[in-house]
Amino acid sequence: MIRISSPLILLMVALSACHSTPYADSTESESRFAVDSSSLQSRDELGRWKANPETMEGIRGMRALISAYPGSGLDGSLLRDSLDARMGAILERCTMEGEAHLALHDYLVPLMKLLHQLPDSPEPSQLDSISVHLACFDERFR
Secondary structure: OOOOOHHHHHHHHHHHOOOOOOOOOHHHHHHHOOOOHHHHHOEOOOOOEOOOHHHHHHHHHHHHHHHHOOOOOOOHHHHHHHHHHHHHHHHHOOOOOHHHHHHHHHHHHHHHHHHHOOOOOOOHHHHHHHHHHHHHHHHHEO
């Protein structure tokens, strides 16, 4: 029997959630990669990208799960499943476009790897790594 892991499914969703449409000719395709002024305007004075509300909500939810563990009553596998569910919601509800969207992918892929490596009985150092990565979100996004 073939077993497909949750992180693999999340990665497939992440890659397909780009909301891009195929282009009919090369001119349109080339323009897809051009920097438009709207993507530049989505950065604040600190260089942070504007994230959509659903992404912000998902990151806040992950932070809450990590900070409440182990007192939350969740065991390690339920914690991982809950974090995976939050990640899935972020990917499904992504409405970001352009450079901000690519920056979000760059941020989420290492986080997905950390979540994938989380065992049923996580070590404090593993939870700290996730917590630190989640804290870095505010340095890159607003």
